Amino acid sequence: MEDEExxxxxxxxxxxANLGITDSPSSTTNENPCPSSSSCLSHTxxxxxxxxxxxxxxxxxxxxxxxxxxxxxxxxxxxxSRRLMEDDHKLSLAVHKHPSLSSIQILSVCLLYxxxxxxxxxxxxxxxxxxxxxxxxxxxxxxxxQALQVDDAIWTAEKAASKAESEWKEAKILMEELKFKPQLxxxxxxxxxxxxxxxxxxxxxxxxxxxxxxxGDLFNYAAPGEESNGFGDVEGCAHASxxxxxxxxxxxxxxxxxxxxxxxxxxxxxxxxxxxxxxYARENYKKGEQVLLSYxxxxxxELLEHYGFLLNxxxxxxxxxSLDPGLYSSSSWPKESQYIHGNGKPSFALLSxxxxxxxxxxxxxxxxxxxxxxxxLSADNEMSVMKWIINGxxxxxxxxxxxxxxxxxxLSTINKIQDFNTLNELEKISLAFGREICKFLEASGLQNRKxxxxxxxxxxxxxxxxxxxxxxxxxxxxxxxxxxxISYCEEIISSLSSKKFSSSRTIEHKR
Numbered sequence: 001m002e003d004e005e006x007x008x009x010x011x012x013x014x015x016x017a018n019l020g021i022t023d024s025p026s027s028t029t030n031e032n033p034c035p036s037s038s039s040c041l042s043h044t045x046x047x048x049x050x051x052x053x054x055x056x057x058x059x060x061x062x063x064x065x066x067x068x069x070x071x072x073x074x075x076x077x078x079x080x081s082r083r084l085m086e087d088d089h090k091l092s093l094a095v096h097k098h099p100s101l102s103s104i105q106i107l108s109v110c111l112l113y114x115x116x117x118x119x120x121x122x123x124x125x126x127x128x129x130x131x132x133x134x135x136x137x138x139x140x141x142x143x144x145x146q147a148l149q150v151d152d153a154i155w156t157a158e159k160a161a162s163k164a165e166s167e168w169k170e171a172k173i174l175m176e177e178l179k180f181k182p183q184l185x186x187x188x189x190x191x192x193x194x195x196x197x198x199x200x201x202x203x204x205x206x207x208x209x210x211x212x213x214x215x216g217d218l219f220n221y222a223a224p225g226e227e228s229n230g231f232g233d234v235e236g237c238a239h240a241s242x243x244x245x246x247x248x249x250x251x252x253x254x255x256x257x258x259x260x261x262x263x264x265x266x267x268x269x270x271x272x273x274x275x276x277x278x279x280y281a282r283e284n285y286k287k288g289e290q291v292l293l294s295y296x297x298x299x300x301x302e303l304l305e306h307y308g309f310l311l312n313x314x315x316x317x318x319x320x321x322s323l324d325p326g327l328y329s330s331s332s333w334p335k336e337s338q339y340i341h342g343n344g345k346p347s348f349a350l351l352s353x354x355x356x357x358x359x360x361x362x363x364x365x366x367x368x369x370x371x372x373x374x375x376x377l378s379a380d381n382e383m384s385v386m387k388w389i390i391n392g393x394x395x396x397x398x399x400x401x402x403x404x405x406x407x408x409x410x411l412s413t414i415n416k417i418q419d420f421n422t423l424n425e426l427e428k429i430s431l432a433f434g435r436e437i438c439k440f441l442e443a444s445g446l447q448n449r450k451x452x453x454x455x456x457x458x459x460x461x462x463x464x465x466x467x468x469x470x471x472x473x474x475x476x477x478x479x480x481x482x483x484x485x486i487s488y489c490e491e492i493i494s495s496l497s498s499k500k501f502s503s504s505r506t507i508e509h510k511r
Contacts, residue, residue, distance in 0.1 A: 008129050009047060011125050012214070013038075013041055016214055017038070017039055019077040019214070021071075021077055023042070023045045023070060023071050023072075024072075025068060040215060041215075045060065045071065046059055047059075053290060054221065054290075057290055057292075058218060058219055058290065058291040059288055059290050059291065060288060061287065063285065064285040065281065066284050067280055068280060068281045070279055070291065071268075072274065072277070072279075074275060078202075078204070078211040079211060079213075079214070080204070080206075081107040081110045084110040088113075090178075091113055094174060095109070095110070097174075098171075098174050102209075103207060103209040104167075104194070105194075107209040108197050109175060111197065112190075113175075114127065130196060130200075133192070134191070134192065134195035134196070135309065135470055136191070136195045136306065137160040138195065138305075139195070140471075141467075143439050143464070144468055144470075148471045148475055149401055149402070149475045150400070152301075157305075164191055197209060198306045198307070199308060200212055200213075202216060202270075211277075213277055216277055216279060219291065219293035220290065221295055221303075221309075222292030223315055223316050267280060268280060279293065295307070299316060299317050299318050300314050300342075308470075312477065313342075314342050315341075315343070318342065319485075320338070321339070321392040322392070323335075323338065324357075333350075333352060333353045340389075341481075342481055344482075344485040345485070346489075348374055350389075351374070352372055352374060354389070355376070359377060382492065383492075383497070386490075386492050387489075390486050393485050393486050393489075397483070400475070401436075402436075407472055407475060408476065415469075440465070440468060444461035
């Protein structure tokens, strides 16, 4: 299987070279492709495997500097629904009879139509290199969804599956009119096609669905760093010389969004001047380092929903805590801005809102400017805020079916099962995870199947276990954020208590 994949990749890189795709930094114009080239990669990038960081991706062939052009994909090599319909009159006529379909649905149908051509497709060399399976939330079954444990995450997964099914039913009429093979009309095929569009397309101005970009879609993901707004220090600005009016809380959020959007544009975009999609180094790279691409700012749940993976360390991850309705009304911060960062620190807006909420109503107006500036209002106020957050985190953790330590054990067991290709390791933790293990065996059809005392992994159970692992990884990261937040808040309380005690001792000494 690996040999076949390697051969397909070699063919893809040669095919791409014939289309003018190149990693040569000097090739900045729409030159004629060179049919004699054996690969489109030889100057800047090479395909490597990164088992712990995304799998197959790009590594630097030499030292690269930030902002340097590293890959160029000419427009004729980009796959769009318009391009596919221009090449096939039958497809174009059929699609135009269904104006209610979205651009994403149309590209998904066009992709499946092209897959149905098999080796007769002009894009065959590219298509055979696409992943066979995506682990996006729309493909999660009931077992994997429930394994997420957190209600909001389960709801997001259910919504993703429901949306995919609804869009499939709408597009199914068109696919049947085009006489798709039965396997290509199936919901499973639709999830694959829509996941391909969701996870691999690049932004283009002329089509909301984006474009598939051969070779350009081999970059693995790098999360944009945490945005610094200058207001993150919970112990800072106690003696601020100036403060923001209440209405400026929205301005802070807008400026953060603008900053984030600007960062999204630093990696690659379509350039009209050279009629190509151009990719640039997002930072300095040493020879051999993985060269990454940022798709934008996503939480781990959003990465699972749209791309089918998550990051163990994601600076853009968020955990929302349930707040009292009265808390929302005590400040002008929107709900979506009040959360805990992936590193365990409360967001600027959450702290600001809680500080106001912990202030007696008749005093809120007088301290509003300080709160909206990110300042502590008093040591007692800050400690009550930290205690409230700690209690909120403990309440969430208490209501989840498993603890963080139990999830670490379960994740370790799943890794062993995947390494040895048998389910025997499950017996060792069956007491702690009996119900969840039974549900896994039931969902994978292995509940009553034994062969010589050994339960082996079928293709179905391997797929299911991979998604189960993602669910456990997600919920473990979620719990770790809450635990880190508790530790962070306890440190703040300890620091403030020490200062308060020291101050009182100083006063007593003066007396």
